[in-house]
Amino acid sequence: MSPSSAHGVSRRAFLRRAAALAAGVYAFPRWALAGADERTALILVWLQGGASQLETFDPKPGTPQGGPTRAIETALPGVRFAAGLPKLAERANRLCVLRSLSGREGDHRRASYVLHTGWSINPALDYPHLGALLDAERAAEGLGFVSLGSVPARGGFRGAAYAPLEVPNDRPPGGRAPDGFAARRELLKTLESEFSRRAHADAEQRVQAFTQAQRVLEGPIRGAWDLEQEPQATRDAYGASLLGRRLLVARRLVEAGARCVVVESPDWDHHEDLFRRHASRAQELDAGLSALLDDLRARKRWERTVVACFGEFGRTPTINPRQGRDHYPQAFSGLLAGGGLRPGVVGATGPDGARVVERPLRLADVHATLLARLGVDPAGQQLAGDRPLDLVDAGEPISEVLG
Template identity: 40%
Template sequence: MFDSTYLSSKFSRRDLCKVAVGSTLSFMLPGFDLKAAQKRGPERQKSVIVLWMGGGPSQLETWDPHPGTAIGGPGNAIKTVVPGLQISDMYPLLAEQLEGMSVIRSMVSKEGDHERGTKYLKTGYRPEPTTVYPALGAIIIHERPNKSLEIPQHISMGNTQYPARGGYLGGYLDAFRVQDPGKNIGNMRAGVGSPRQNRRLENLDIVSQAFQKGRTIQTKKTLHQSTIDRALTMMSSEQLHAFEIEKEPDSVRKAYGDSSFGRGCLVARRLVEQGVHSIEVNLSGWDSHANNFTGHQTQAKMLDPAFSSLLKDLKARDLLDSTIVLCIGEFGRTPKINPLEGRDHWPTGFSCIVGGGGLKGNVIIGETDPTGKEKKPTEPVQIQDLYATILQNLKIDYKKELISPIGRPLALSDGTPIEKLI
């Protein structure tokens, strides 16, 4: 978030209340740089978009098909613009937009439970009772805050049971949640006219000052004042327009698809343009213990247009060189097809797509056994290795140690960067 301590030190609570309605606070913010947000190409400060596939998509029905085999199911594979790369035929639009992206077919995890697997894949650390680890997006904002932003810097869109959290870095780094992106975000604008809103804010000022008397330590711990300051700044900011897609051409909105995920991907592109550096777009519904094949067809109808349009848009606007896009879930699905025409949890040898932001593109890492007999893939990759790669690419020292609330030194990532992607 923006630096609320700066605001508090330079302006009284009453000043903030009066200014917050009907005008922006961008002129108050240190380092506000519109030109930086408008930069394109490699010189632009980098952003990360995570397309989170909640429930665990099948690698065999997405990025690692094995048609014509006992484990392949009824689907087929199609060629892509990346030489030697084939993906499921459910993704014809995406197949044309994968230039510069890479596929890892050998992701491995030791967690086969949804909650534990999600926390591990979102943080790079296996869950443990004594420490709540921060998500990748929280680490990025902690290490590279954008103080010119008046809207949240870490944003999660779409429905998810386990959103990205700030962990031991602090609740202020939790992702700002937008349940239904592209629609009206509730309580973002004042519901009354300026005079009445000003009176309300003045009354809030009185209540807040009374609350803080004798509670200095408590208010600092709960971020009481800074939360109010950030909310007021965001409510009056023109940057909120990044969440509004009504002015986008009909053809663009149609290309992304009229689903929560499709709208979320379009908003993600707009947020990147605004200078937001950490964005998560969720597409749940991949847990296919039954009816795996029809279920994945339904999911593909949302993922294919949205993902392909996002990549196409980022390239057209010269933003892909400064934006890492990662599409991943908490694990994959079993090669074996169960009696319910489903696939079960499979944390060994699943797939993801990653690229942009200066990462090496058109790379295929790892192979899985087309017979399904060999569990281990070639060139296994752990999530901490992928996150170490991303952090290094962002010029963040992934080996940097921070001290947890219980005094334990913890590295941002204990992985090793993937040489093939550097």
């Protein structure tokens, strides 16, 4: 983050807005919010470790950089995916393929923070996760933010009340017996009585978070983890992998009222033996994500659910001596789908995949696009204490996908 943006409003954002005001217009195009609905849910699939764009959505076959990876045609004329994604290739006409993402962070922790918050790490300010931001900015009822796996950011300066319900495994939250939970609830009531005599905002927010978790444990949303309720054919379509099960749980969660579900897909950091290791990950992603897309359409949730699929960065075009690819934020790819977004391809990299040559995009632009589609004005501001801050770090909605 630049020094200017550490104070809340980046210089780029300030100049953009100043120019718009001088011209007598508002900087954010109002058409971008057309059709937006605060009840629309978000499923964010995180390819943790950084998936290779050259082995997924931007292959370069027949070049030294492309390696042994073959490319196949997709349902989008003239667009090819890596051969390990045949099911997604068949559904490409439902996808927004972003091929021109770039960033500055090549470290997992720092890059993951940017992916999940839209901001670079700032030691003086803990930014909220996108899911927490959506929960805070939208007035919709229901469970706000669930993480199936780990996330690198939580409620941030928006407070503990907006932290995710974090479920690190396949089991529903709260494995203890109901009597044990009831005892903890009685203890909570005692603590609430004590805190009611004090002014302590953080404690109050933690009570709110506990109360939210209690509603999950005692309410119908807990049943989202009971995959035995699903037909065998549905479970088979998603696959038996961890990712497949998590994607099916995510679909059930948004149907039960969750507004943002992050699905962590681990182990995409292939510095060695990439072509063998990537194949199994790609097979799981191809099956699970394709099944999710089909399911959302079949169950009439397509227009009311946005699906996003990204790693924190891409991989080097150069294949290293260990037959792997290293971290590469300079050019990578991601997907958006559903939620009324317009399918197609945005941006391009050069023949060797080393740099973006058309329509450069940042993850902040993805955040602005998601906010706009989910009913939040990305040109708005939020408060960290008494300091006004932009919702997005100078990101602009991607007009090509906001139909």
